[in-house]
Amino acid sequence: MNSRIFYTKPSITELEVRYATDAAANGWGEKCYEYINRFEEAFKAHLGVKYAIATSSCTGALHMGMDALGIGQDDEVIMADTNWIATASPIVHLGAKPVFVDILPDSWCIDPELVEQAITPRTKAIVAVHLYGNLCAMDKLLAIGEKYGIPVIEDAAEAIGSVYHGKRAGSMGKFGAFSFHGTKTLTTGEGGMFVTNDPALYEYVLTLSNHGRSRGQTKQFWPDMIGFKYKMSNIQAAIGCAQIERIDGLIAGKRRIFSYYKKNLSDLPLKMNPELEGTKNGYWMPSIVVYEGYSFDREALLAEFKANDIDGRVFFSPLSMLPMFDAIPKNSVSYNLYNRAINLPTYHDLEESEMNKVIKIVRACL
Ligand SMILES: Cc1ncc(COP(=O)(O)O)c(C=O)c1O
DSSP: OOOOBOSOOOOOOHHHHHHHHHHHHHOSGGGTTHHHHHHHHHHHHHHTOSEEEEESOHHHHHHHHHHHTTOOTTOEEEEESBSOHHHHHHHHHTTOEEEEEOBOTTTOSBOHHHHHHHOOTTEEEEEEEOGGGOOOOHHHHHHHHHHHTOOEEEEOTTOTTOEETTEETTSSSSEEEEEOBTTSSSOOBSOEEEEESOHHHHHHHHHHHTTTOOTTOOSTTOOSSOOOOOBOOHHHHHHHHHHHHTHHHHHHHHHHHHHHHHHHHTTSSEEEOOOOTTEEOOOSSOEEEEOTTSOOOHHHHHHHHHHTTBOOEEOOOBGGGSTTSOOOTTOHHHHHHGGGEEEOOOOTTOOHHHHHHHHHHHHHHO
16 A cells, blocks of 8 residues: 555546546547537536636646737736746746736735736736635725726636635636646646636637637638647546536545644644635645744755655745746745745545644644
8 A cells, every 4th residue: 555645636436437438438529529518518517607618728728818818929917926837838928928926925815906006008917826725805806907907817727616705716807717637626637627707708719729710610621810729638528527526525625634734733833725704715735834933944844744755845936036037026925935835735535644644744843
């Protein structure tokens, strides 16, 4: 038996295997889109949105959506500095510039006040990334977007199961993008979803996603524009269909794990993912942030995890620290937080005995 504690792994049951096997055996010819269509329908119902397009990744969904919004050369897109590169790279690929602003110390998500200060005539979009399942201050961001006529995009890659005042993460912005990478709460191995309530945007992204071939085009192999190829396969979608049938249980699993950590770490000088009033956190990644002024050696904790066969996962450092960008040390929350923070292992079948092992090491390191 493998006693290693991974930082995350998917929950695959007989249902996923059955659907994927069926797709591999029968999902061809006339049936080659059946699971894709079914997965999109089920995902729309789960999220409460009108339109969904299954994609090969969240990065691809973001790339197409941003292109469809007309983001291009020398435009600016405002996003949080503490982030994964996947949100920034489509912006750069489109010739635009990611403008990194600081995060809020409680949610670790983008600070709306700084967003407003960063707006220029070249600002084309604001990206709300719901980090680790924590929700952005959507009411404020949407109000700013409205005030300046700038679309708010939701990168909900990490936020399946998170709900903001009755609305699911990813369903509130101009469009939302999800990731079904193997580390995510709902997985298809690799995969993603573009969602929107805007019929024109949907139609445009649908055309983009099919190499620029519009639905109305009757000529074969006749693209109407240069598009993308970010499609999900029917076999991946089959796994997605099984996962979305199990979504309530998958989210409950994440919440069970978070609660256990929280209960057993709450006497320590640290903060964990918040669940602000009126919200529900999907807790994709339970994280600890040690209070300033307390001694904490992240590297020592990681080494101790490693010695005990536990995967350690570092908290995202500011993207502006990377060599491709200019450093922005004035983003002081982002620059001060990552060294005092770490993500804890979380996956559906993680047992209390395994969490106890993790908890014991965290306690010893503090
Ligand atoms: C916030 C965020 N955005 C986008 C992505 C990209 O997702 P994908 O790997 O499906 O392209 C990730 C992936 O981990 C992410 O965490």
